[in-house]
Amino acid sequence: MRALLPLLRTGRGWRAAAQPAAGARVASRPLRAMALYRTEERGQPHSEDYRVFFKNVAGHYISPFHDIPLRVEPKQNLFNMVVEVPRWTNAKMEIATKEPLNPIKQDVKHGKLRYVANIFPHKGYIWNYGALPQTWEDPRQTDESTNCCGDNDPIDVCEIGSKVLTRGEVIPVKILGILALIDESETDWKLIAINANDPDASKFDDIDDVKKFKPGYLEATLNWFRYYKVPDGKPENQFAFNGEFRNKAFALEIIKSTHDHWKALLMKKCDGGAINCTNVQVCDSPFLCTPEEARSFVESKLSSSWNKENSEEEQIWHFLGK
Template sequence: MRAVLLRCPPGCLATAFGSFSASRNKLAAQSAAAAGPRLLYSRNTMHYQTEARGRPHSPDYRIYFKTPEGKYISPFHDISLIAENEQENDLPTKKPKKNESEVLFNMVVEVPRWSNAKMEIATKEPLNPIKQDVKKGKLRYVANIFPHKGYIWNYGALPQTWEDPNHTDEETKCCGDNDPIDVCEIGTQVCFPGQVIQVKVLGILAMIDEGEMDWKVIAINAKDPDAKNLNSIEDVRKSRPGHLEATVDWFRKYKVPDGKPENQFGFNGQFKDQDFAVEIIKSTHEHWRALVQKQTNSHGIECKNISCNESPSKCSAEEARDVVASAPAPCAGSHPVSPAVDKWHFV
């Protein structure tokens, strides 16, 4: 059994052996202190708040994360991979489930379903805020590939994971893409950028993007009405005909309107099951541990955090606050978006 790194409040890095469920039982419950009054340009999301800086649809727009106590954090490094137990009205929730497949993971939502702006965790900026990706000086928007509008799921990442460019996948012979592992959340709710939700992992797709390994975890919000009926990738196939095929088609073609070739896939484009997905997540979690402890080439990744005691990049709450203070001031309204973003592409 491989070692699995978990974040244990108040911020130590601990290595635990055994199943994720056993490790989860050892996690202390995260603080349930109520957040203060909502601030302008702030949103509350589970245990975390977000604070927007700059103006949406502009290169300087950033979404920073903070705790209910107002401490700024990195969503990449300071949010636990494993979703900890919640408490409501000071009453403990149900005991953690024993089956490893039922362990829940935190997901940081970057892009809401049906939207086009390519929002992502800024891995190379201090505190890793969410920003809109820029290429050749222009903000990136994904094309609408008929019959789809923008992203066809809530899209985001699992914190405390890293697809290591130094690591070659044994099956596909491709190296990681230098990002947290991606998640397609297939629930019914349309989320918002910066929302942190608890998800149940169902399976995984091995996408190869310009020669790099770019895993796509398929998951569902644990609070979704359909979550109790979807426990495997086969459940998705049976209850949502065409959804998995549409997912492969979307990832295959979404860069074609930009003049790029179609993406390729490992395993002949077949989805791997839940157990396989959890093993990939464990592996990327271990790679993240080496990254945050500076035991490997970081490839420019910014590891500033406030909670990882064994990390050389740990900083004080005051230093984190200074990072946010140096960002552009919040602005009302947003920049206009080109009508070309709504164009339909037939490829």
């Protein structure tokens, strides 16, 4: 088998910006967190060996789970979101929490790559879907508001802006609210957020603004999470708070709690089980590795496998509801 060369994808703004002349006025610019990171794909999409690795501005491999900061601006409601799944796609991509450097990969269950079903009228995921770095829903901690333990993953984000984003993008988001999905007796929080660079971002400050400016979107979100496992023969999902969305203030407290759990994990103050905590930039962490060690992890992931099984999965439609 021949080894595949890595495919590089970079965000706009990767090159250093020209410096303004002395005394010149500088217009305000949108935040571009992606300028600090780029991605490298190894293996072929829709195969079990496909991975998306992350690099920082210095060109060193990093973990999107541990090395990308949670906040964009500490004094503002702006957080970094790692995009795992672009809107309207079906492949269930996720940060590989149990692998060194935690690349994005496609989830596998019972030996098959996972895809979410098309549940009429929705094609795949109905938002850009991803996670907040440096958060962890501890499976050994019972959440006071849901009385269920965490799901052992970074906290999930549903980004509701107008642009279809790219897998591996790192974008600044405004947090608007949160939904408490109960998945097989585990708390699986779903944050509602909007890209801070979206043309309409200034209109959105809290969950009620979603109801006002995107009517029906929260109801569609609730139904999507309620039914998305039904085509696989599973029962409807359940929710805490009778499926009501909590506001921004509540969501920020959940983020703080999951960030604290992540800090305990990275400092080896709790048992993370199979979670891989290898990182390049968390200086006090006992799991810190060198850039050279990080590169060796990545170089071991060369592959040439190929799988086209998604073509039929993505075309099937399911009609559900009562």
